[in-house]
Amino acid sequence: MVPGARVVVVGGGIAGLTAAFRLQQAGCDVVVVEQSGPEQIGGRMNTTTRDGFAIDNGATLLLSSYHEMLKLAVDVGVADQVLPTGDIFGILWNGAVRRLRSGDKRALLKSDFVRGLNPIDGGKVAVDFLRMRSKLGWDDMTATAAQDFETVREYCLRRGLRPETYQFLLGPFTSGPALADPEEASLVSAFFAFNTIVVSGGGFTSADGVGFLPRALAARISVVHHARVTSIETRGGGAVVTWTHPVDGETVQEASAVVVAVPPKQATPMCPGLPPALLDYFRHVKYSRAVHVAFGLDRPTRESSLLLQIPKIEHPTLAAFVMEHNQAPRRVPAGKGLVMAHLRGGWAVDNWEMDDDAVVEHVIGETRRLGVLPEIEHHATFAEVVRLPLCTVIRRPGEYRYAARIAPVLRAQAPIHFAGSDYLGQSSTNGSLVSGERAAAAVLKGLRR
Ligand SMILES: Cc1cc2nc3c(=O)[nH]c(=O)nc-3n(C[C@H](O)[C@H](O)[C@H](O)COP(=O)(O)OP(=O)(O)OC[C@H]3O[C@@H](n4cnc5c(N)ncnc54)[C@H](O)[C@@H]3O)c2cc1C
Structure with a gap:
């Protein structure tokens, strides 16, 4: 039944595009339905260009631990575009930057950063982290349920x-990557970030930013753009998907199976026929909001790190800076710099309506106050504000226990299958990719049966 079976994939983020690519490889007739235009392909893994700079609008750090993504790049035929990145991470500590090289374990242990931490605390965190590490799945973290009972702060x-272990180690690893508050987020989130960033040893990108992979996938499959899916119903063992397009109007498409690869919140209105327990869970998933500013510079920064984390005790509203030019030599035009300044999730919620000029002014003024990255004030050729209402999931204590109870219900909805790490895991590009592959495998299993 697989050859030629019609499968509709809803959502052209990395989860949906991966699912579609794998299904097409297996002989299915696949169409991806995406609400945005071709320039936004990839969803939260999207890159646009401005003045020759490739600006990653969402995800920006692809880490060496993303083995599945590197394998997909090979399968898609774009492995030659992959550029390895540096592995220097920085953290602001009492006004000065401490750096560590994540790829070199000996240098890591001798770094100012690790030496600044209390060794007994370091031992306790290491033991607890190692106990949890094998349960930190990419797209499914429900194995951590038994250890998911406290916030980072409570832990x-x-x-x-x-206090410094909280302020400079576990706090920043929660508020930097997940834009979550360590007083709210589960310890599992901090250990997930710790596992992907510190233990990874550098990462990879492309000269065109992270968007190279979604773009390559989309070029190999059929994608209907500007089409918003409004409903999915099951009918006679298959499904019926309805979408609206500004020019073509409404399309009603029958399919043997559907992959829903949109965040749980966006899946809720399109699938009203799902079990109420599942819909309740979808509504419950909480997201951080992101506001960040891309500064194009006429020179690189003196700061050599890839990611500079700002602990809350050092600054209340700035969370992190990503120095894109320090990712790889060809990542930005020669001799230039590109800095992404990320504001804290709480600030983004409180100041969502602030106009762009005021956001830029805030970031420049506060960065000056911090005494870092003077280039963004004196050498910026443009500043572009990016806002994302659904950034990454904020997992509060107990949510992985909730997810573990819901997982069997989620997986029992064939011919509707769900993809995206936001369903049962922590938001990440590789997690969504893995879940897309998992959804494709489930579709194929169902079709063969
Ligand atoms: C600011 C930011 C920084 C991040 N940093 C990193 C990082 O450095 N490294 C990392 O690995 N991860 C990072 N992440 C997380 C990562 O980007 C996401 O977890 C991942 O890209 C999600 O992919 P997805 O395919 O599951 O969902 P999405 O990318 O959200 O894709 C869903 C798609 O569905 C479409 N859609 C929604 N509703 C409909 C509808 N009704 N009809 C049709 N289409 C619809 C959307 O337009 C979108 O294109 C970051 C995220 C953000 C926002």
Whole structure:
């Protein structure tokens, strides 16, 4: 039944595009339905260009631990575009930058950063992290359910860790990558970030930013753009998908199976026939909001790190800076610099309506106050504000136990299959890619049966 079976994939992010590519490889007749235009392909893994700079609008760090993504790049035929990145991460500590090289374990242990931490605390965190590490799945973290009962802050108090371990280690690893508050987020989130960033040893990108992969995938499959899916119903063992397009109007498409690869919140209105317990879970998933500013510079920064994390004690509203020019030599035009300044998730919620000029002014003024990256004030040729209402999931304690109860219901909805790491895991590009592959395998299994 597989050859020629019609499958509709809803959503052209990395989860949906991966699912579609794998299904097409297996002989299915696949169409991806995406609400945005071709320039936004990839969803939260999207790159646009401005003045010759490739600006990653969402995800920007692809890490060496993303083995599945590197394998997909090979299968798609774009492995030659992959550029390895540097592995220097920085953290602001009492006004000065401490750096560590994640790829070199000996240098890591001797770094100012690790030496600044209390060794007993370091030992406790290492033991707890290693206990959880094997359960930190890419797209499914429900194996951590038994250890998911406390926030990062509560964990530090329970283990009697010193304030600096919270402020400079576990806090930034929660608020930087997940834009979540360590007083709200589960410890699991911090260990997930720790696992992907510190233990990875550098990463990869392309001269065209992270969007090279979604673009390559989209070029190999059929994508209907500007088409918003409004409903998915099951009928006679298959499904019927309805979408609207500004020019073509409404399309009603029958399919043998559907992959829903949109965030759970966006899946809720299109699938009203799902079990109420599943819809309740979808509504419950909480997201951070992202506001960040891309600064195009006429020179690179003196700062050599790839990612500079700003602990909350150092600054209340700036979370992190990504120095794109430090990713790889060809990542930005020769002799130029590109800095992404990320504001904290809480600030983004409170100041969502602030106009772009005021956001840029805030970032420049506060960066000056921090005493880092003077280039963004004196050498910027443009500043572009990016806002994303659904950034990454914020997992609060107990949510992986909730997800573990829901997982069997989620997986029992064939011919509707769900893809995206936001369903049962922590948001990441590789997690969504893995879940897209998992959804494709489930579709094929169902079709063969
Ligand atoms: C600011 C930011 C920084 C991040 N940094 C990193 C990072 O450095 N490294 C990392 O690995 N991850 C990072 N992430 C997380 C990562 O980007 C996401 O987890 C991942 O890209 C999600 O992919 P997805 O395919 O599951 O969902 P999405 O990318 O959200 O794709 C869903 C797609 O569905 C479409 N859609 C929604 N509703 C409909 C509808 N009704 N009809 C048709 N189409 C619809 C959307 O337009 C979108 O294109 C970051 C995210 C953000 C926002």
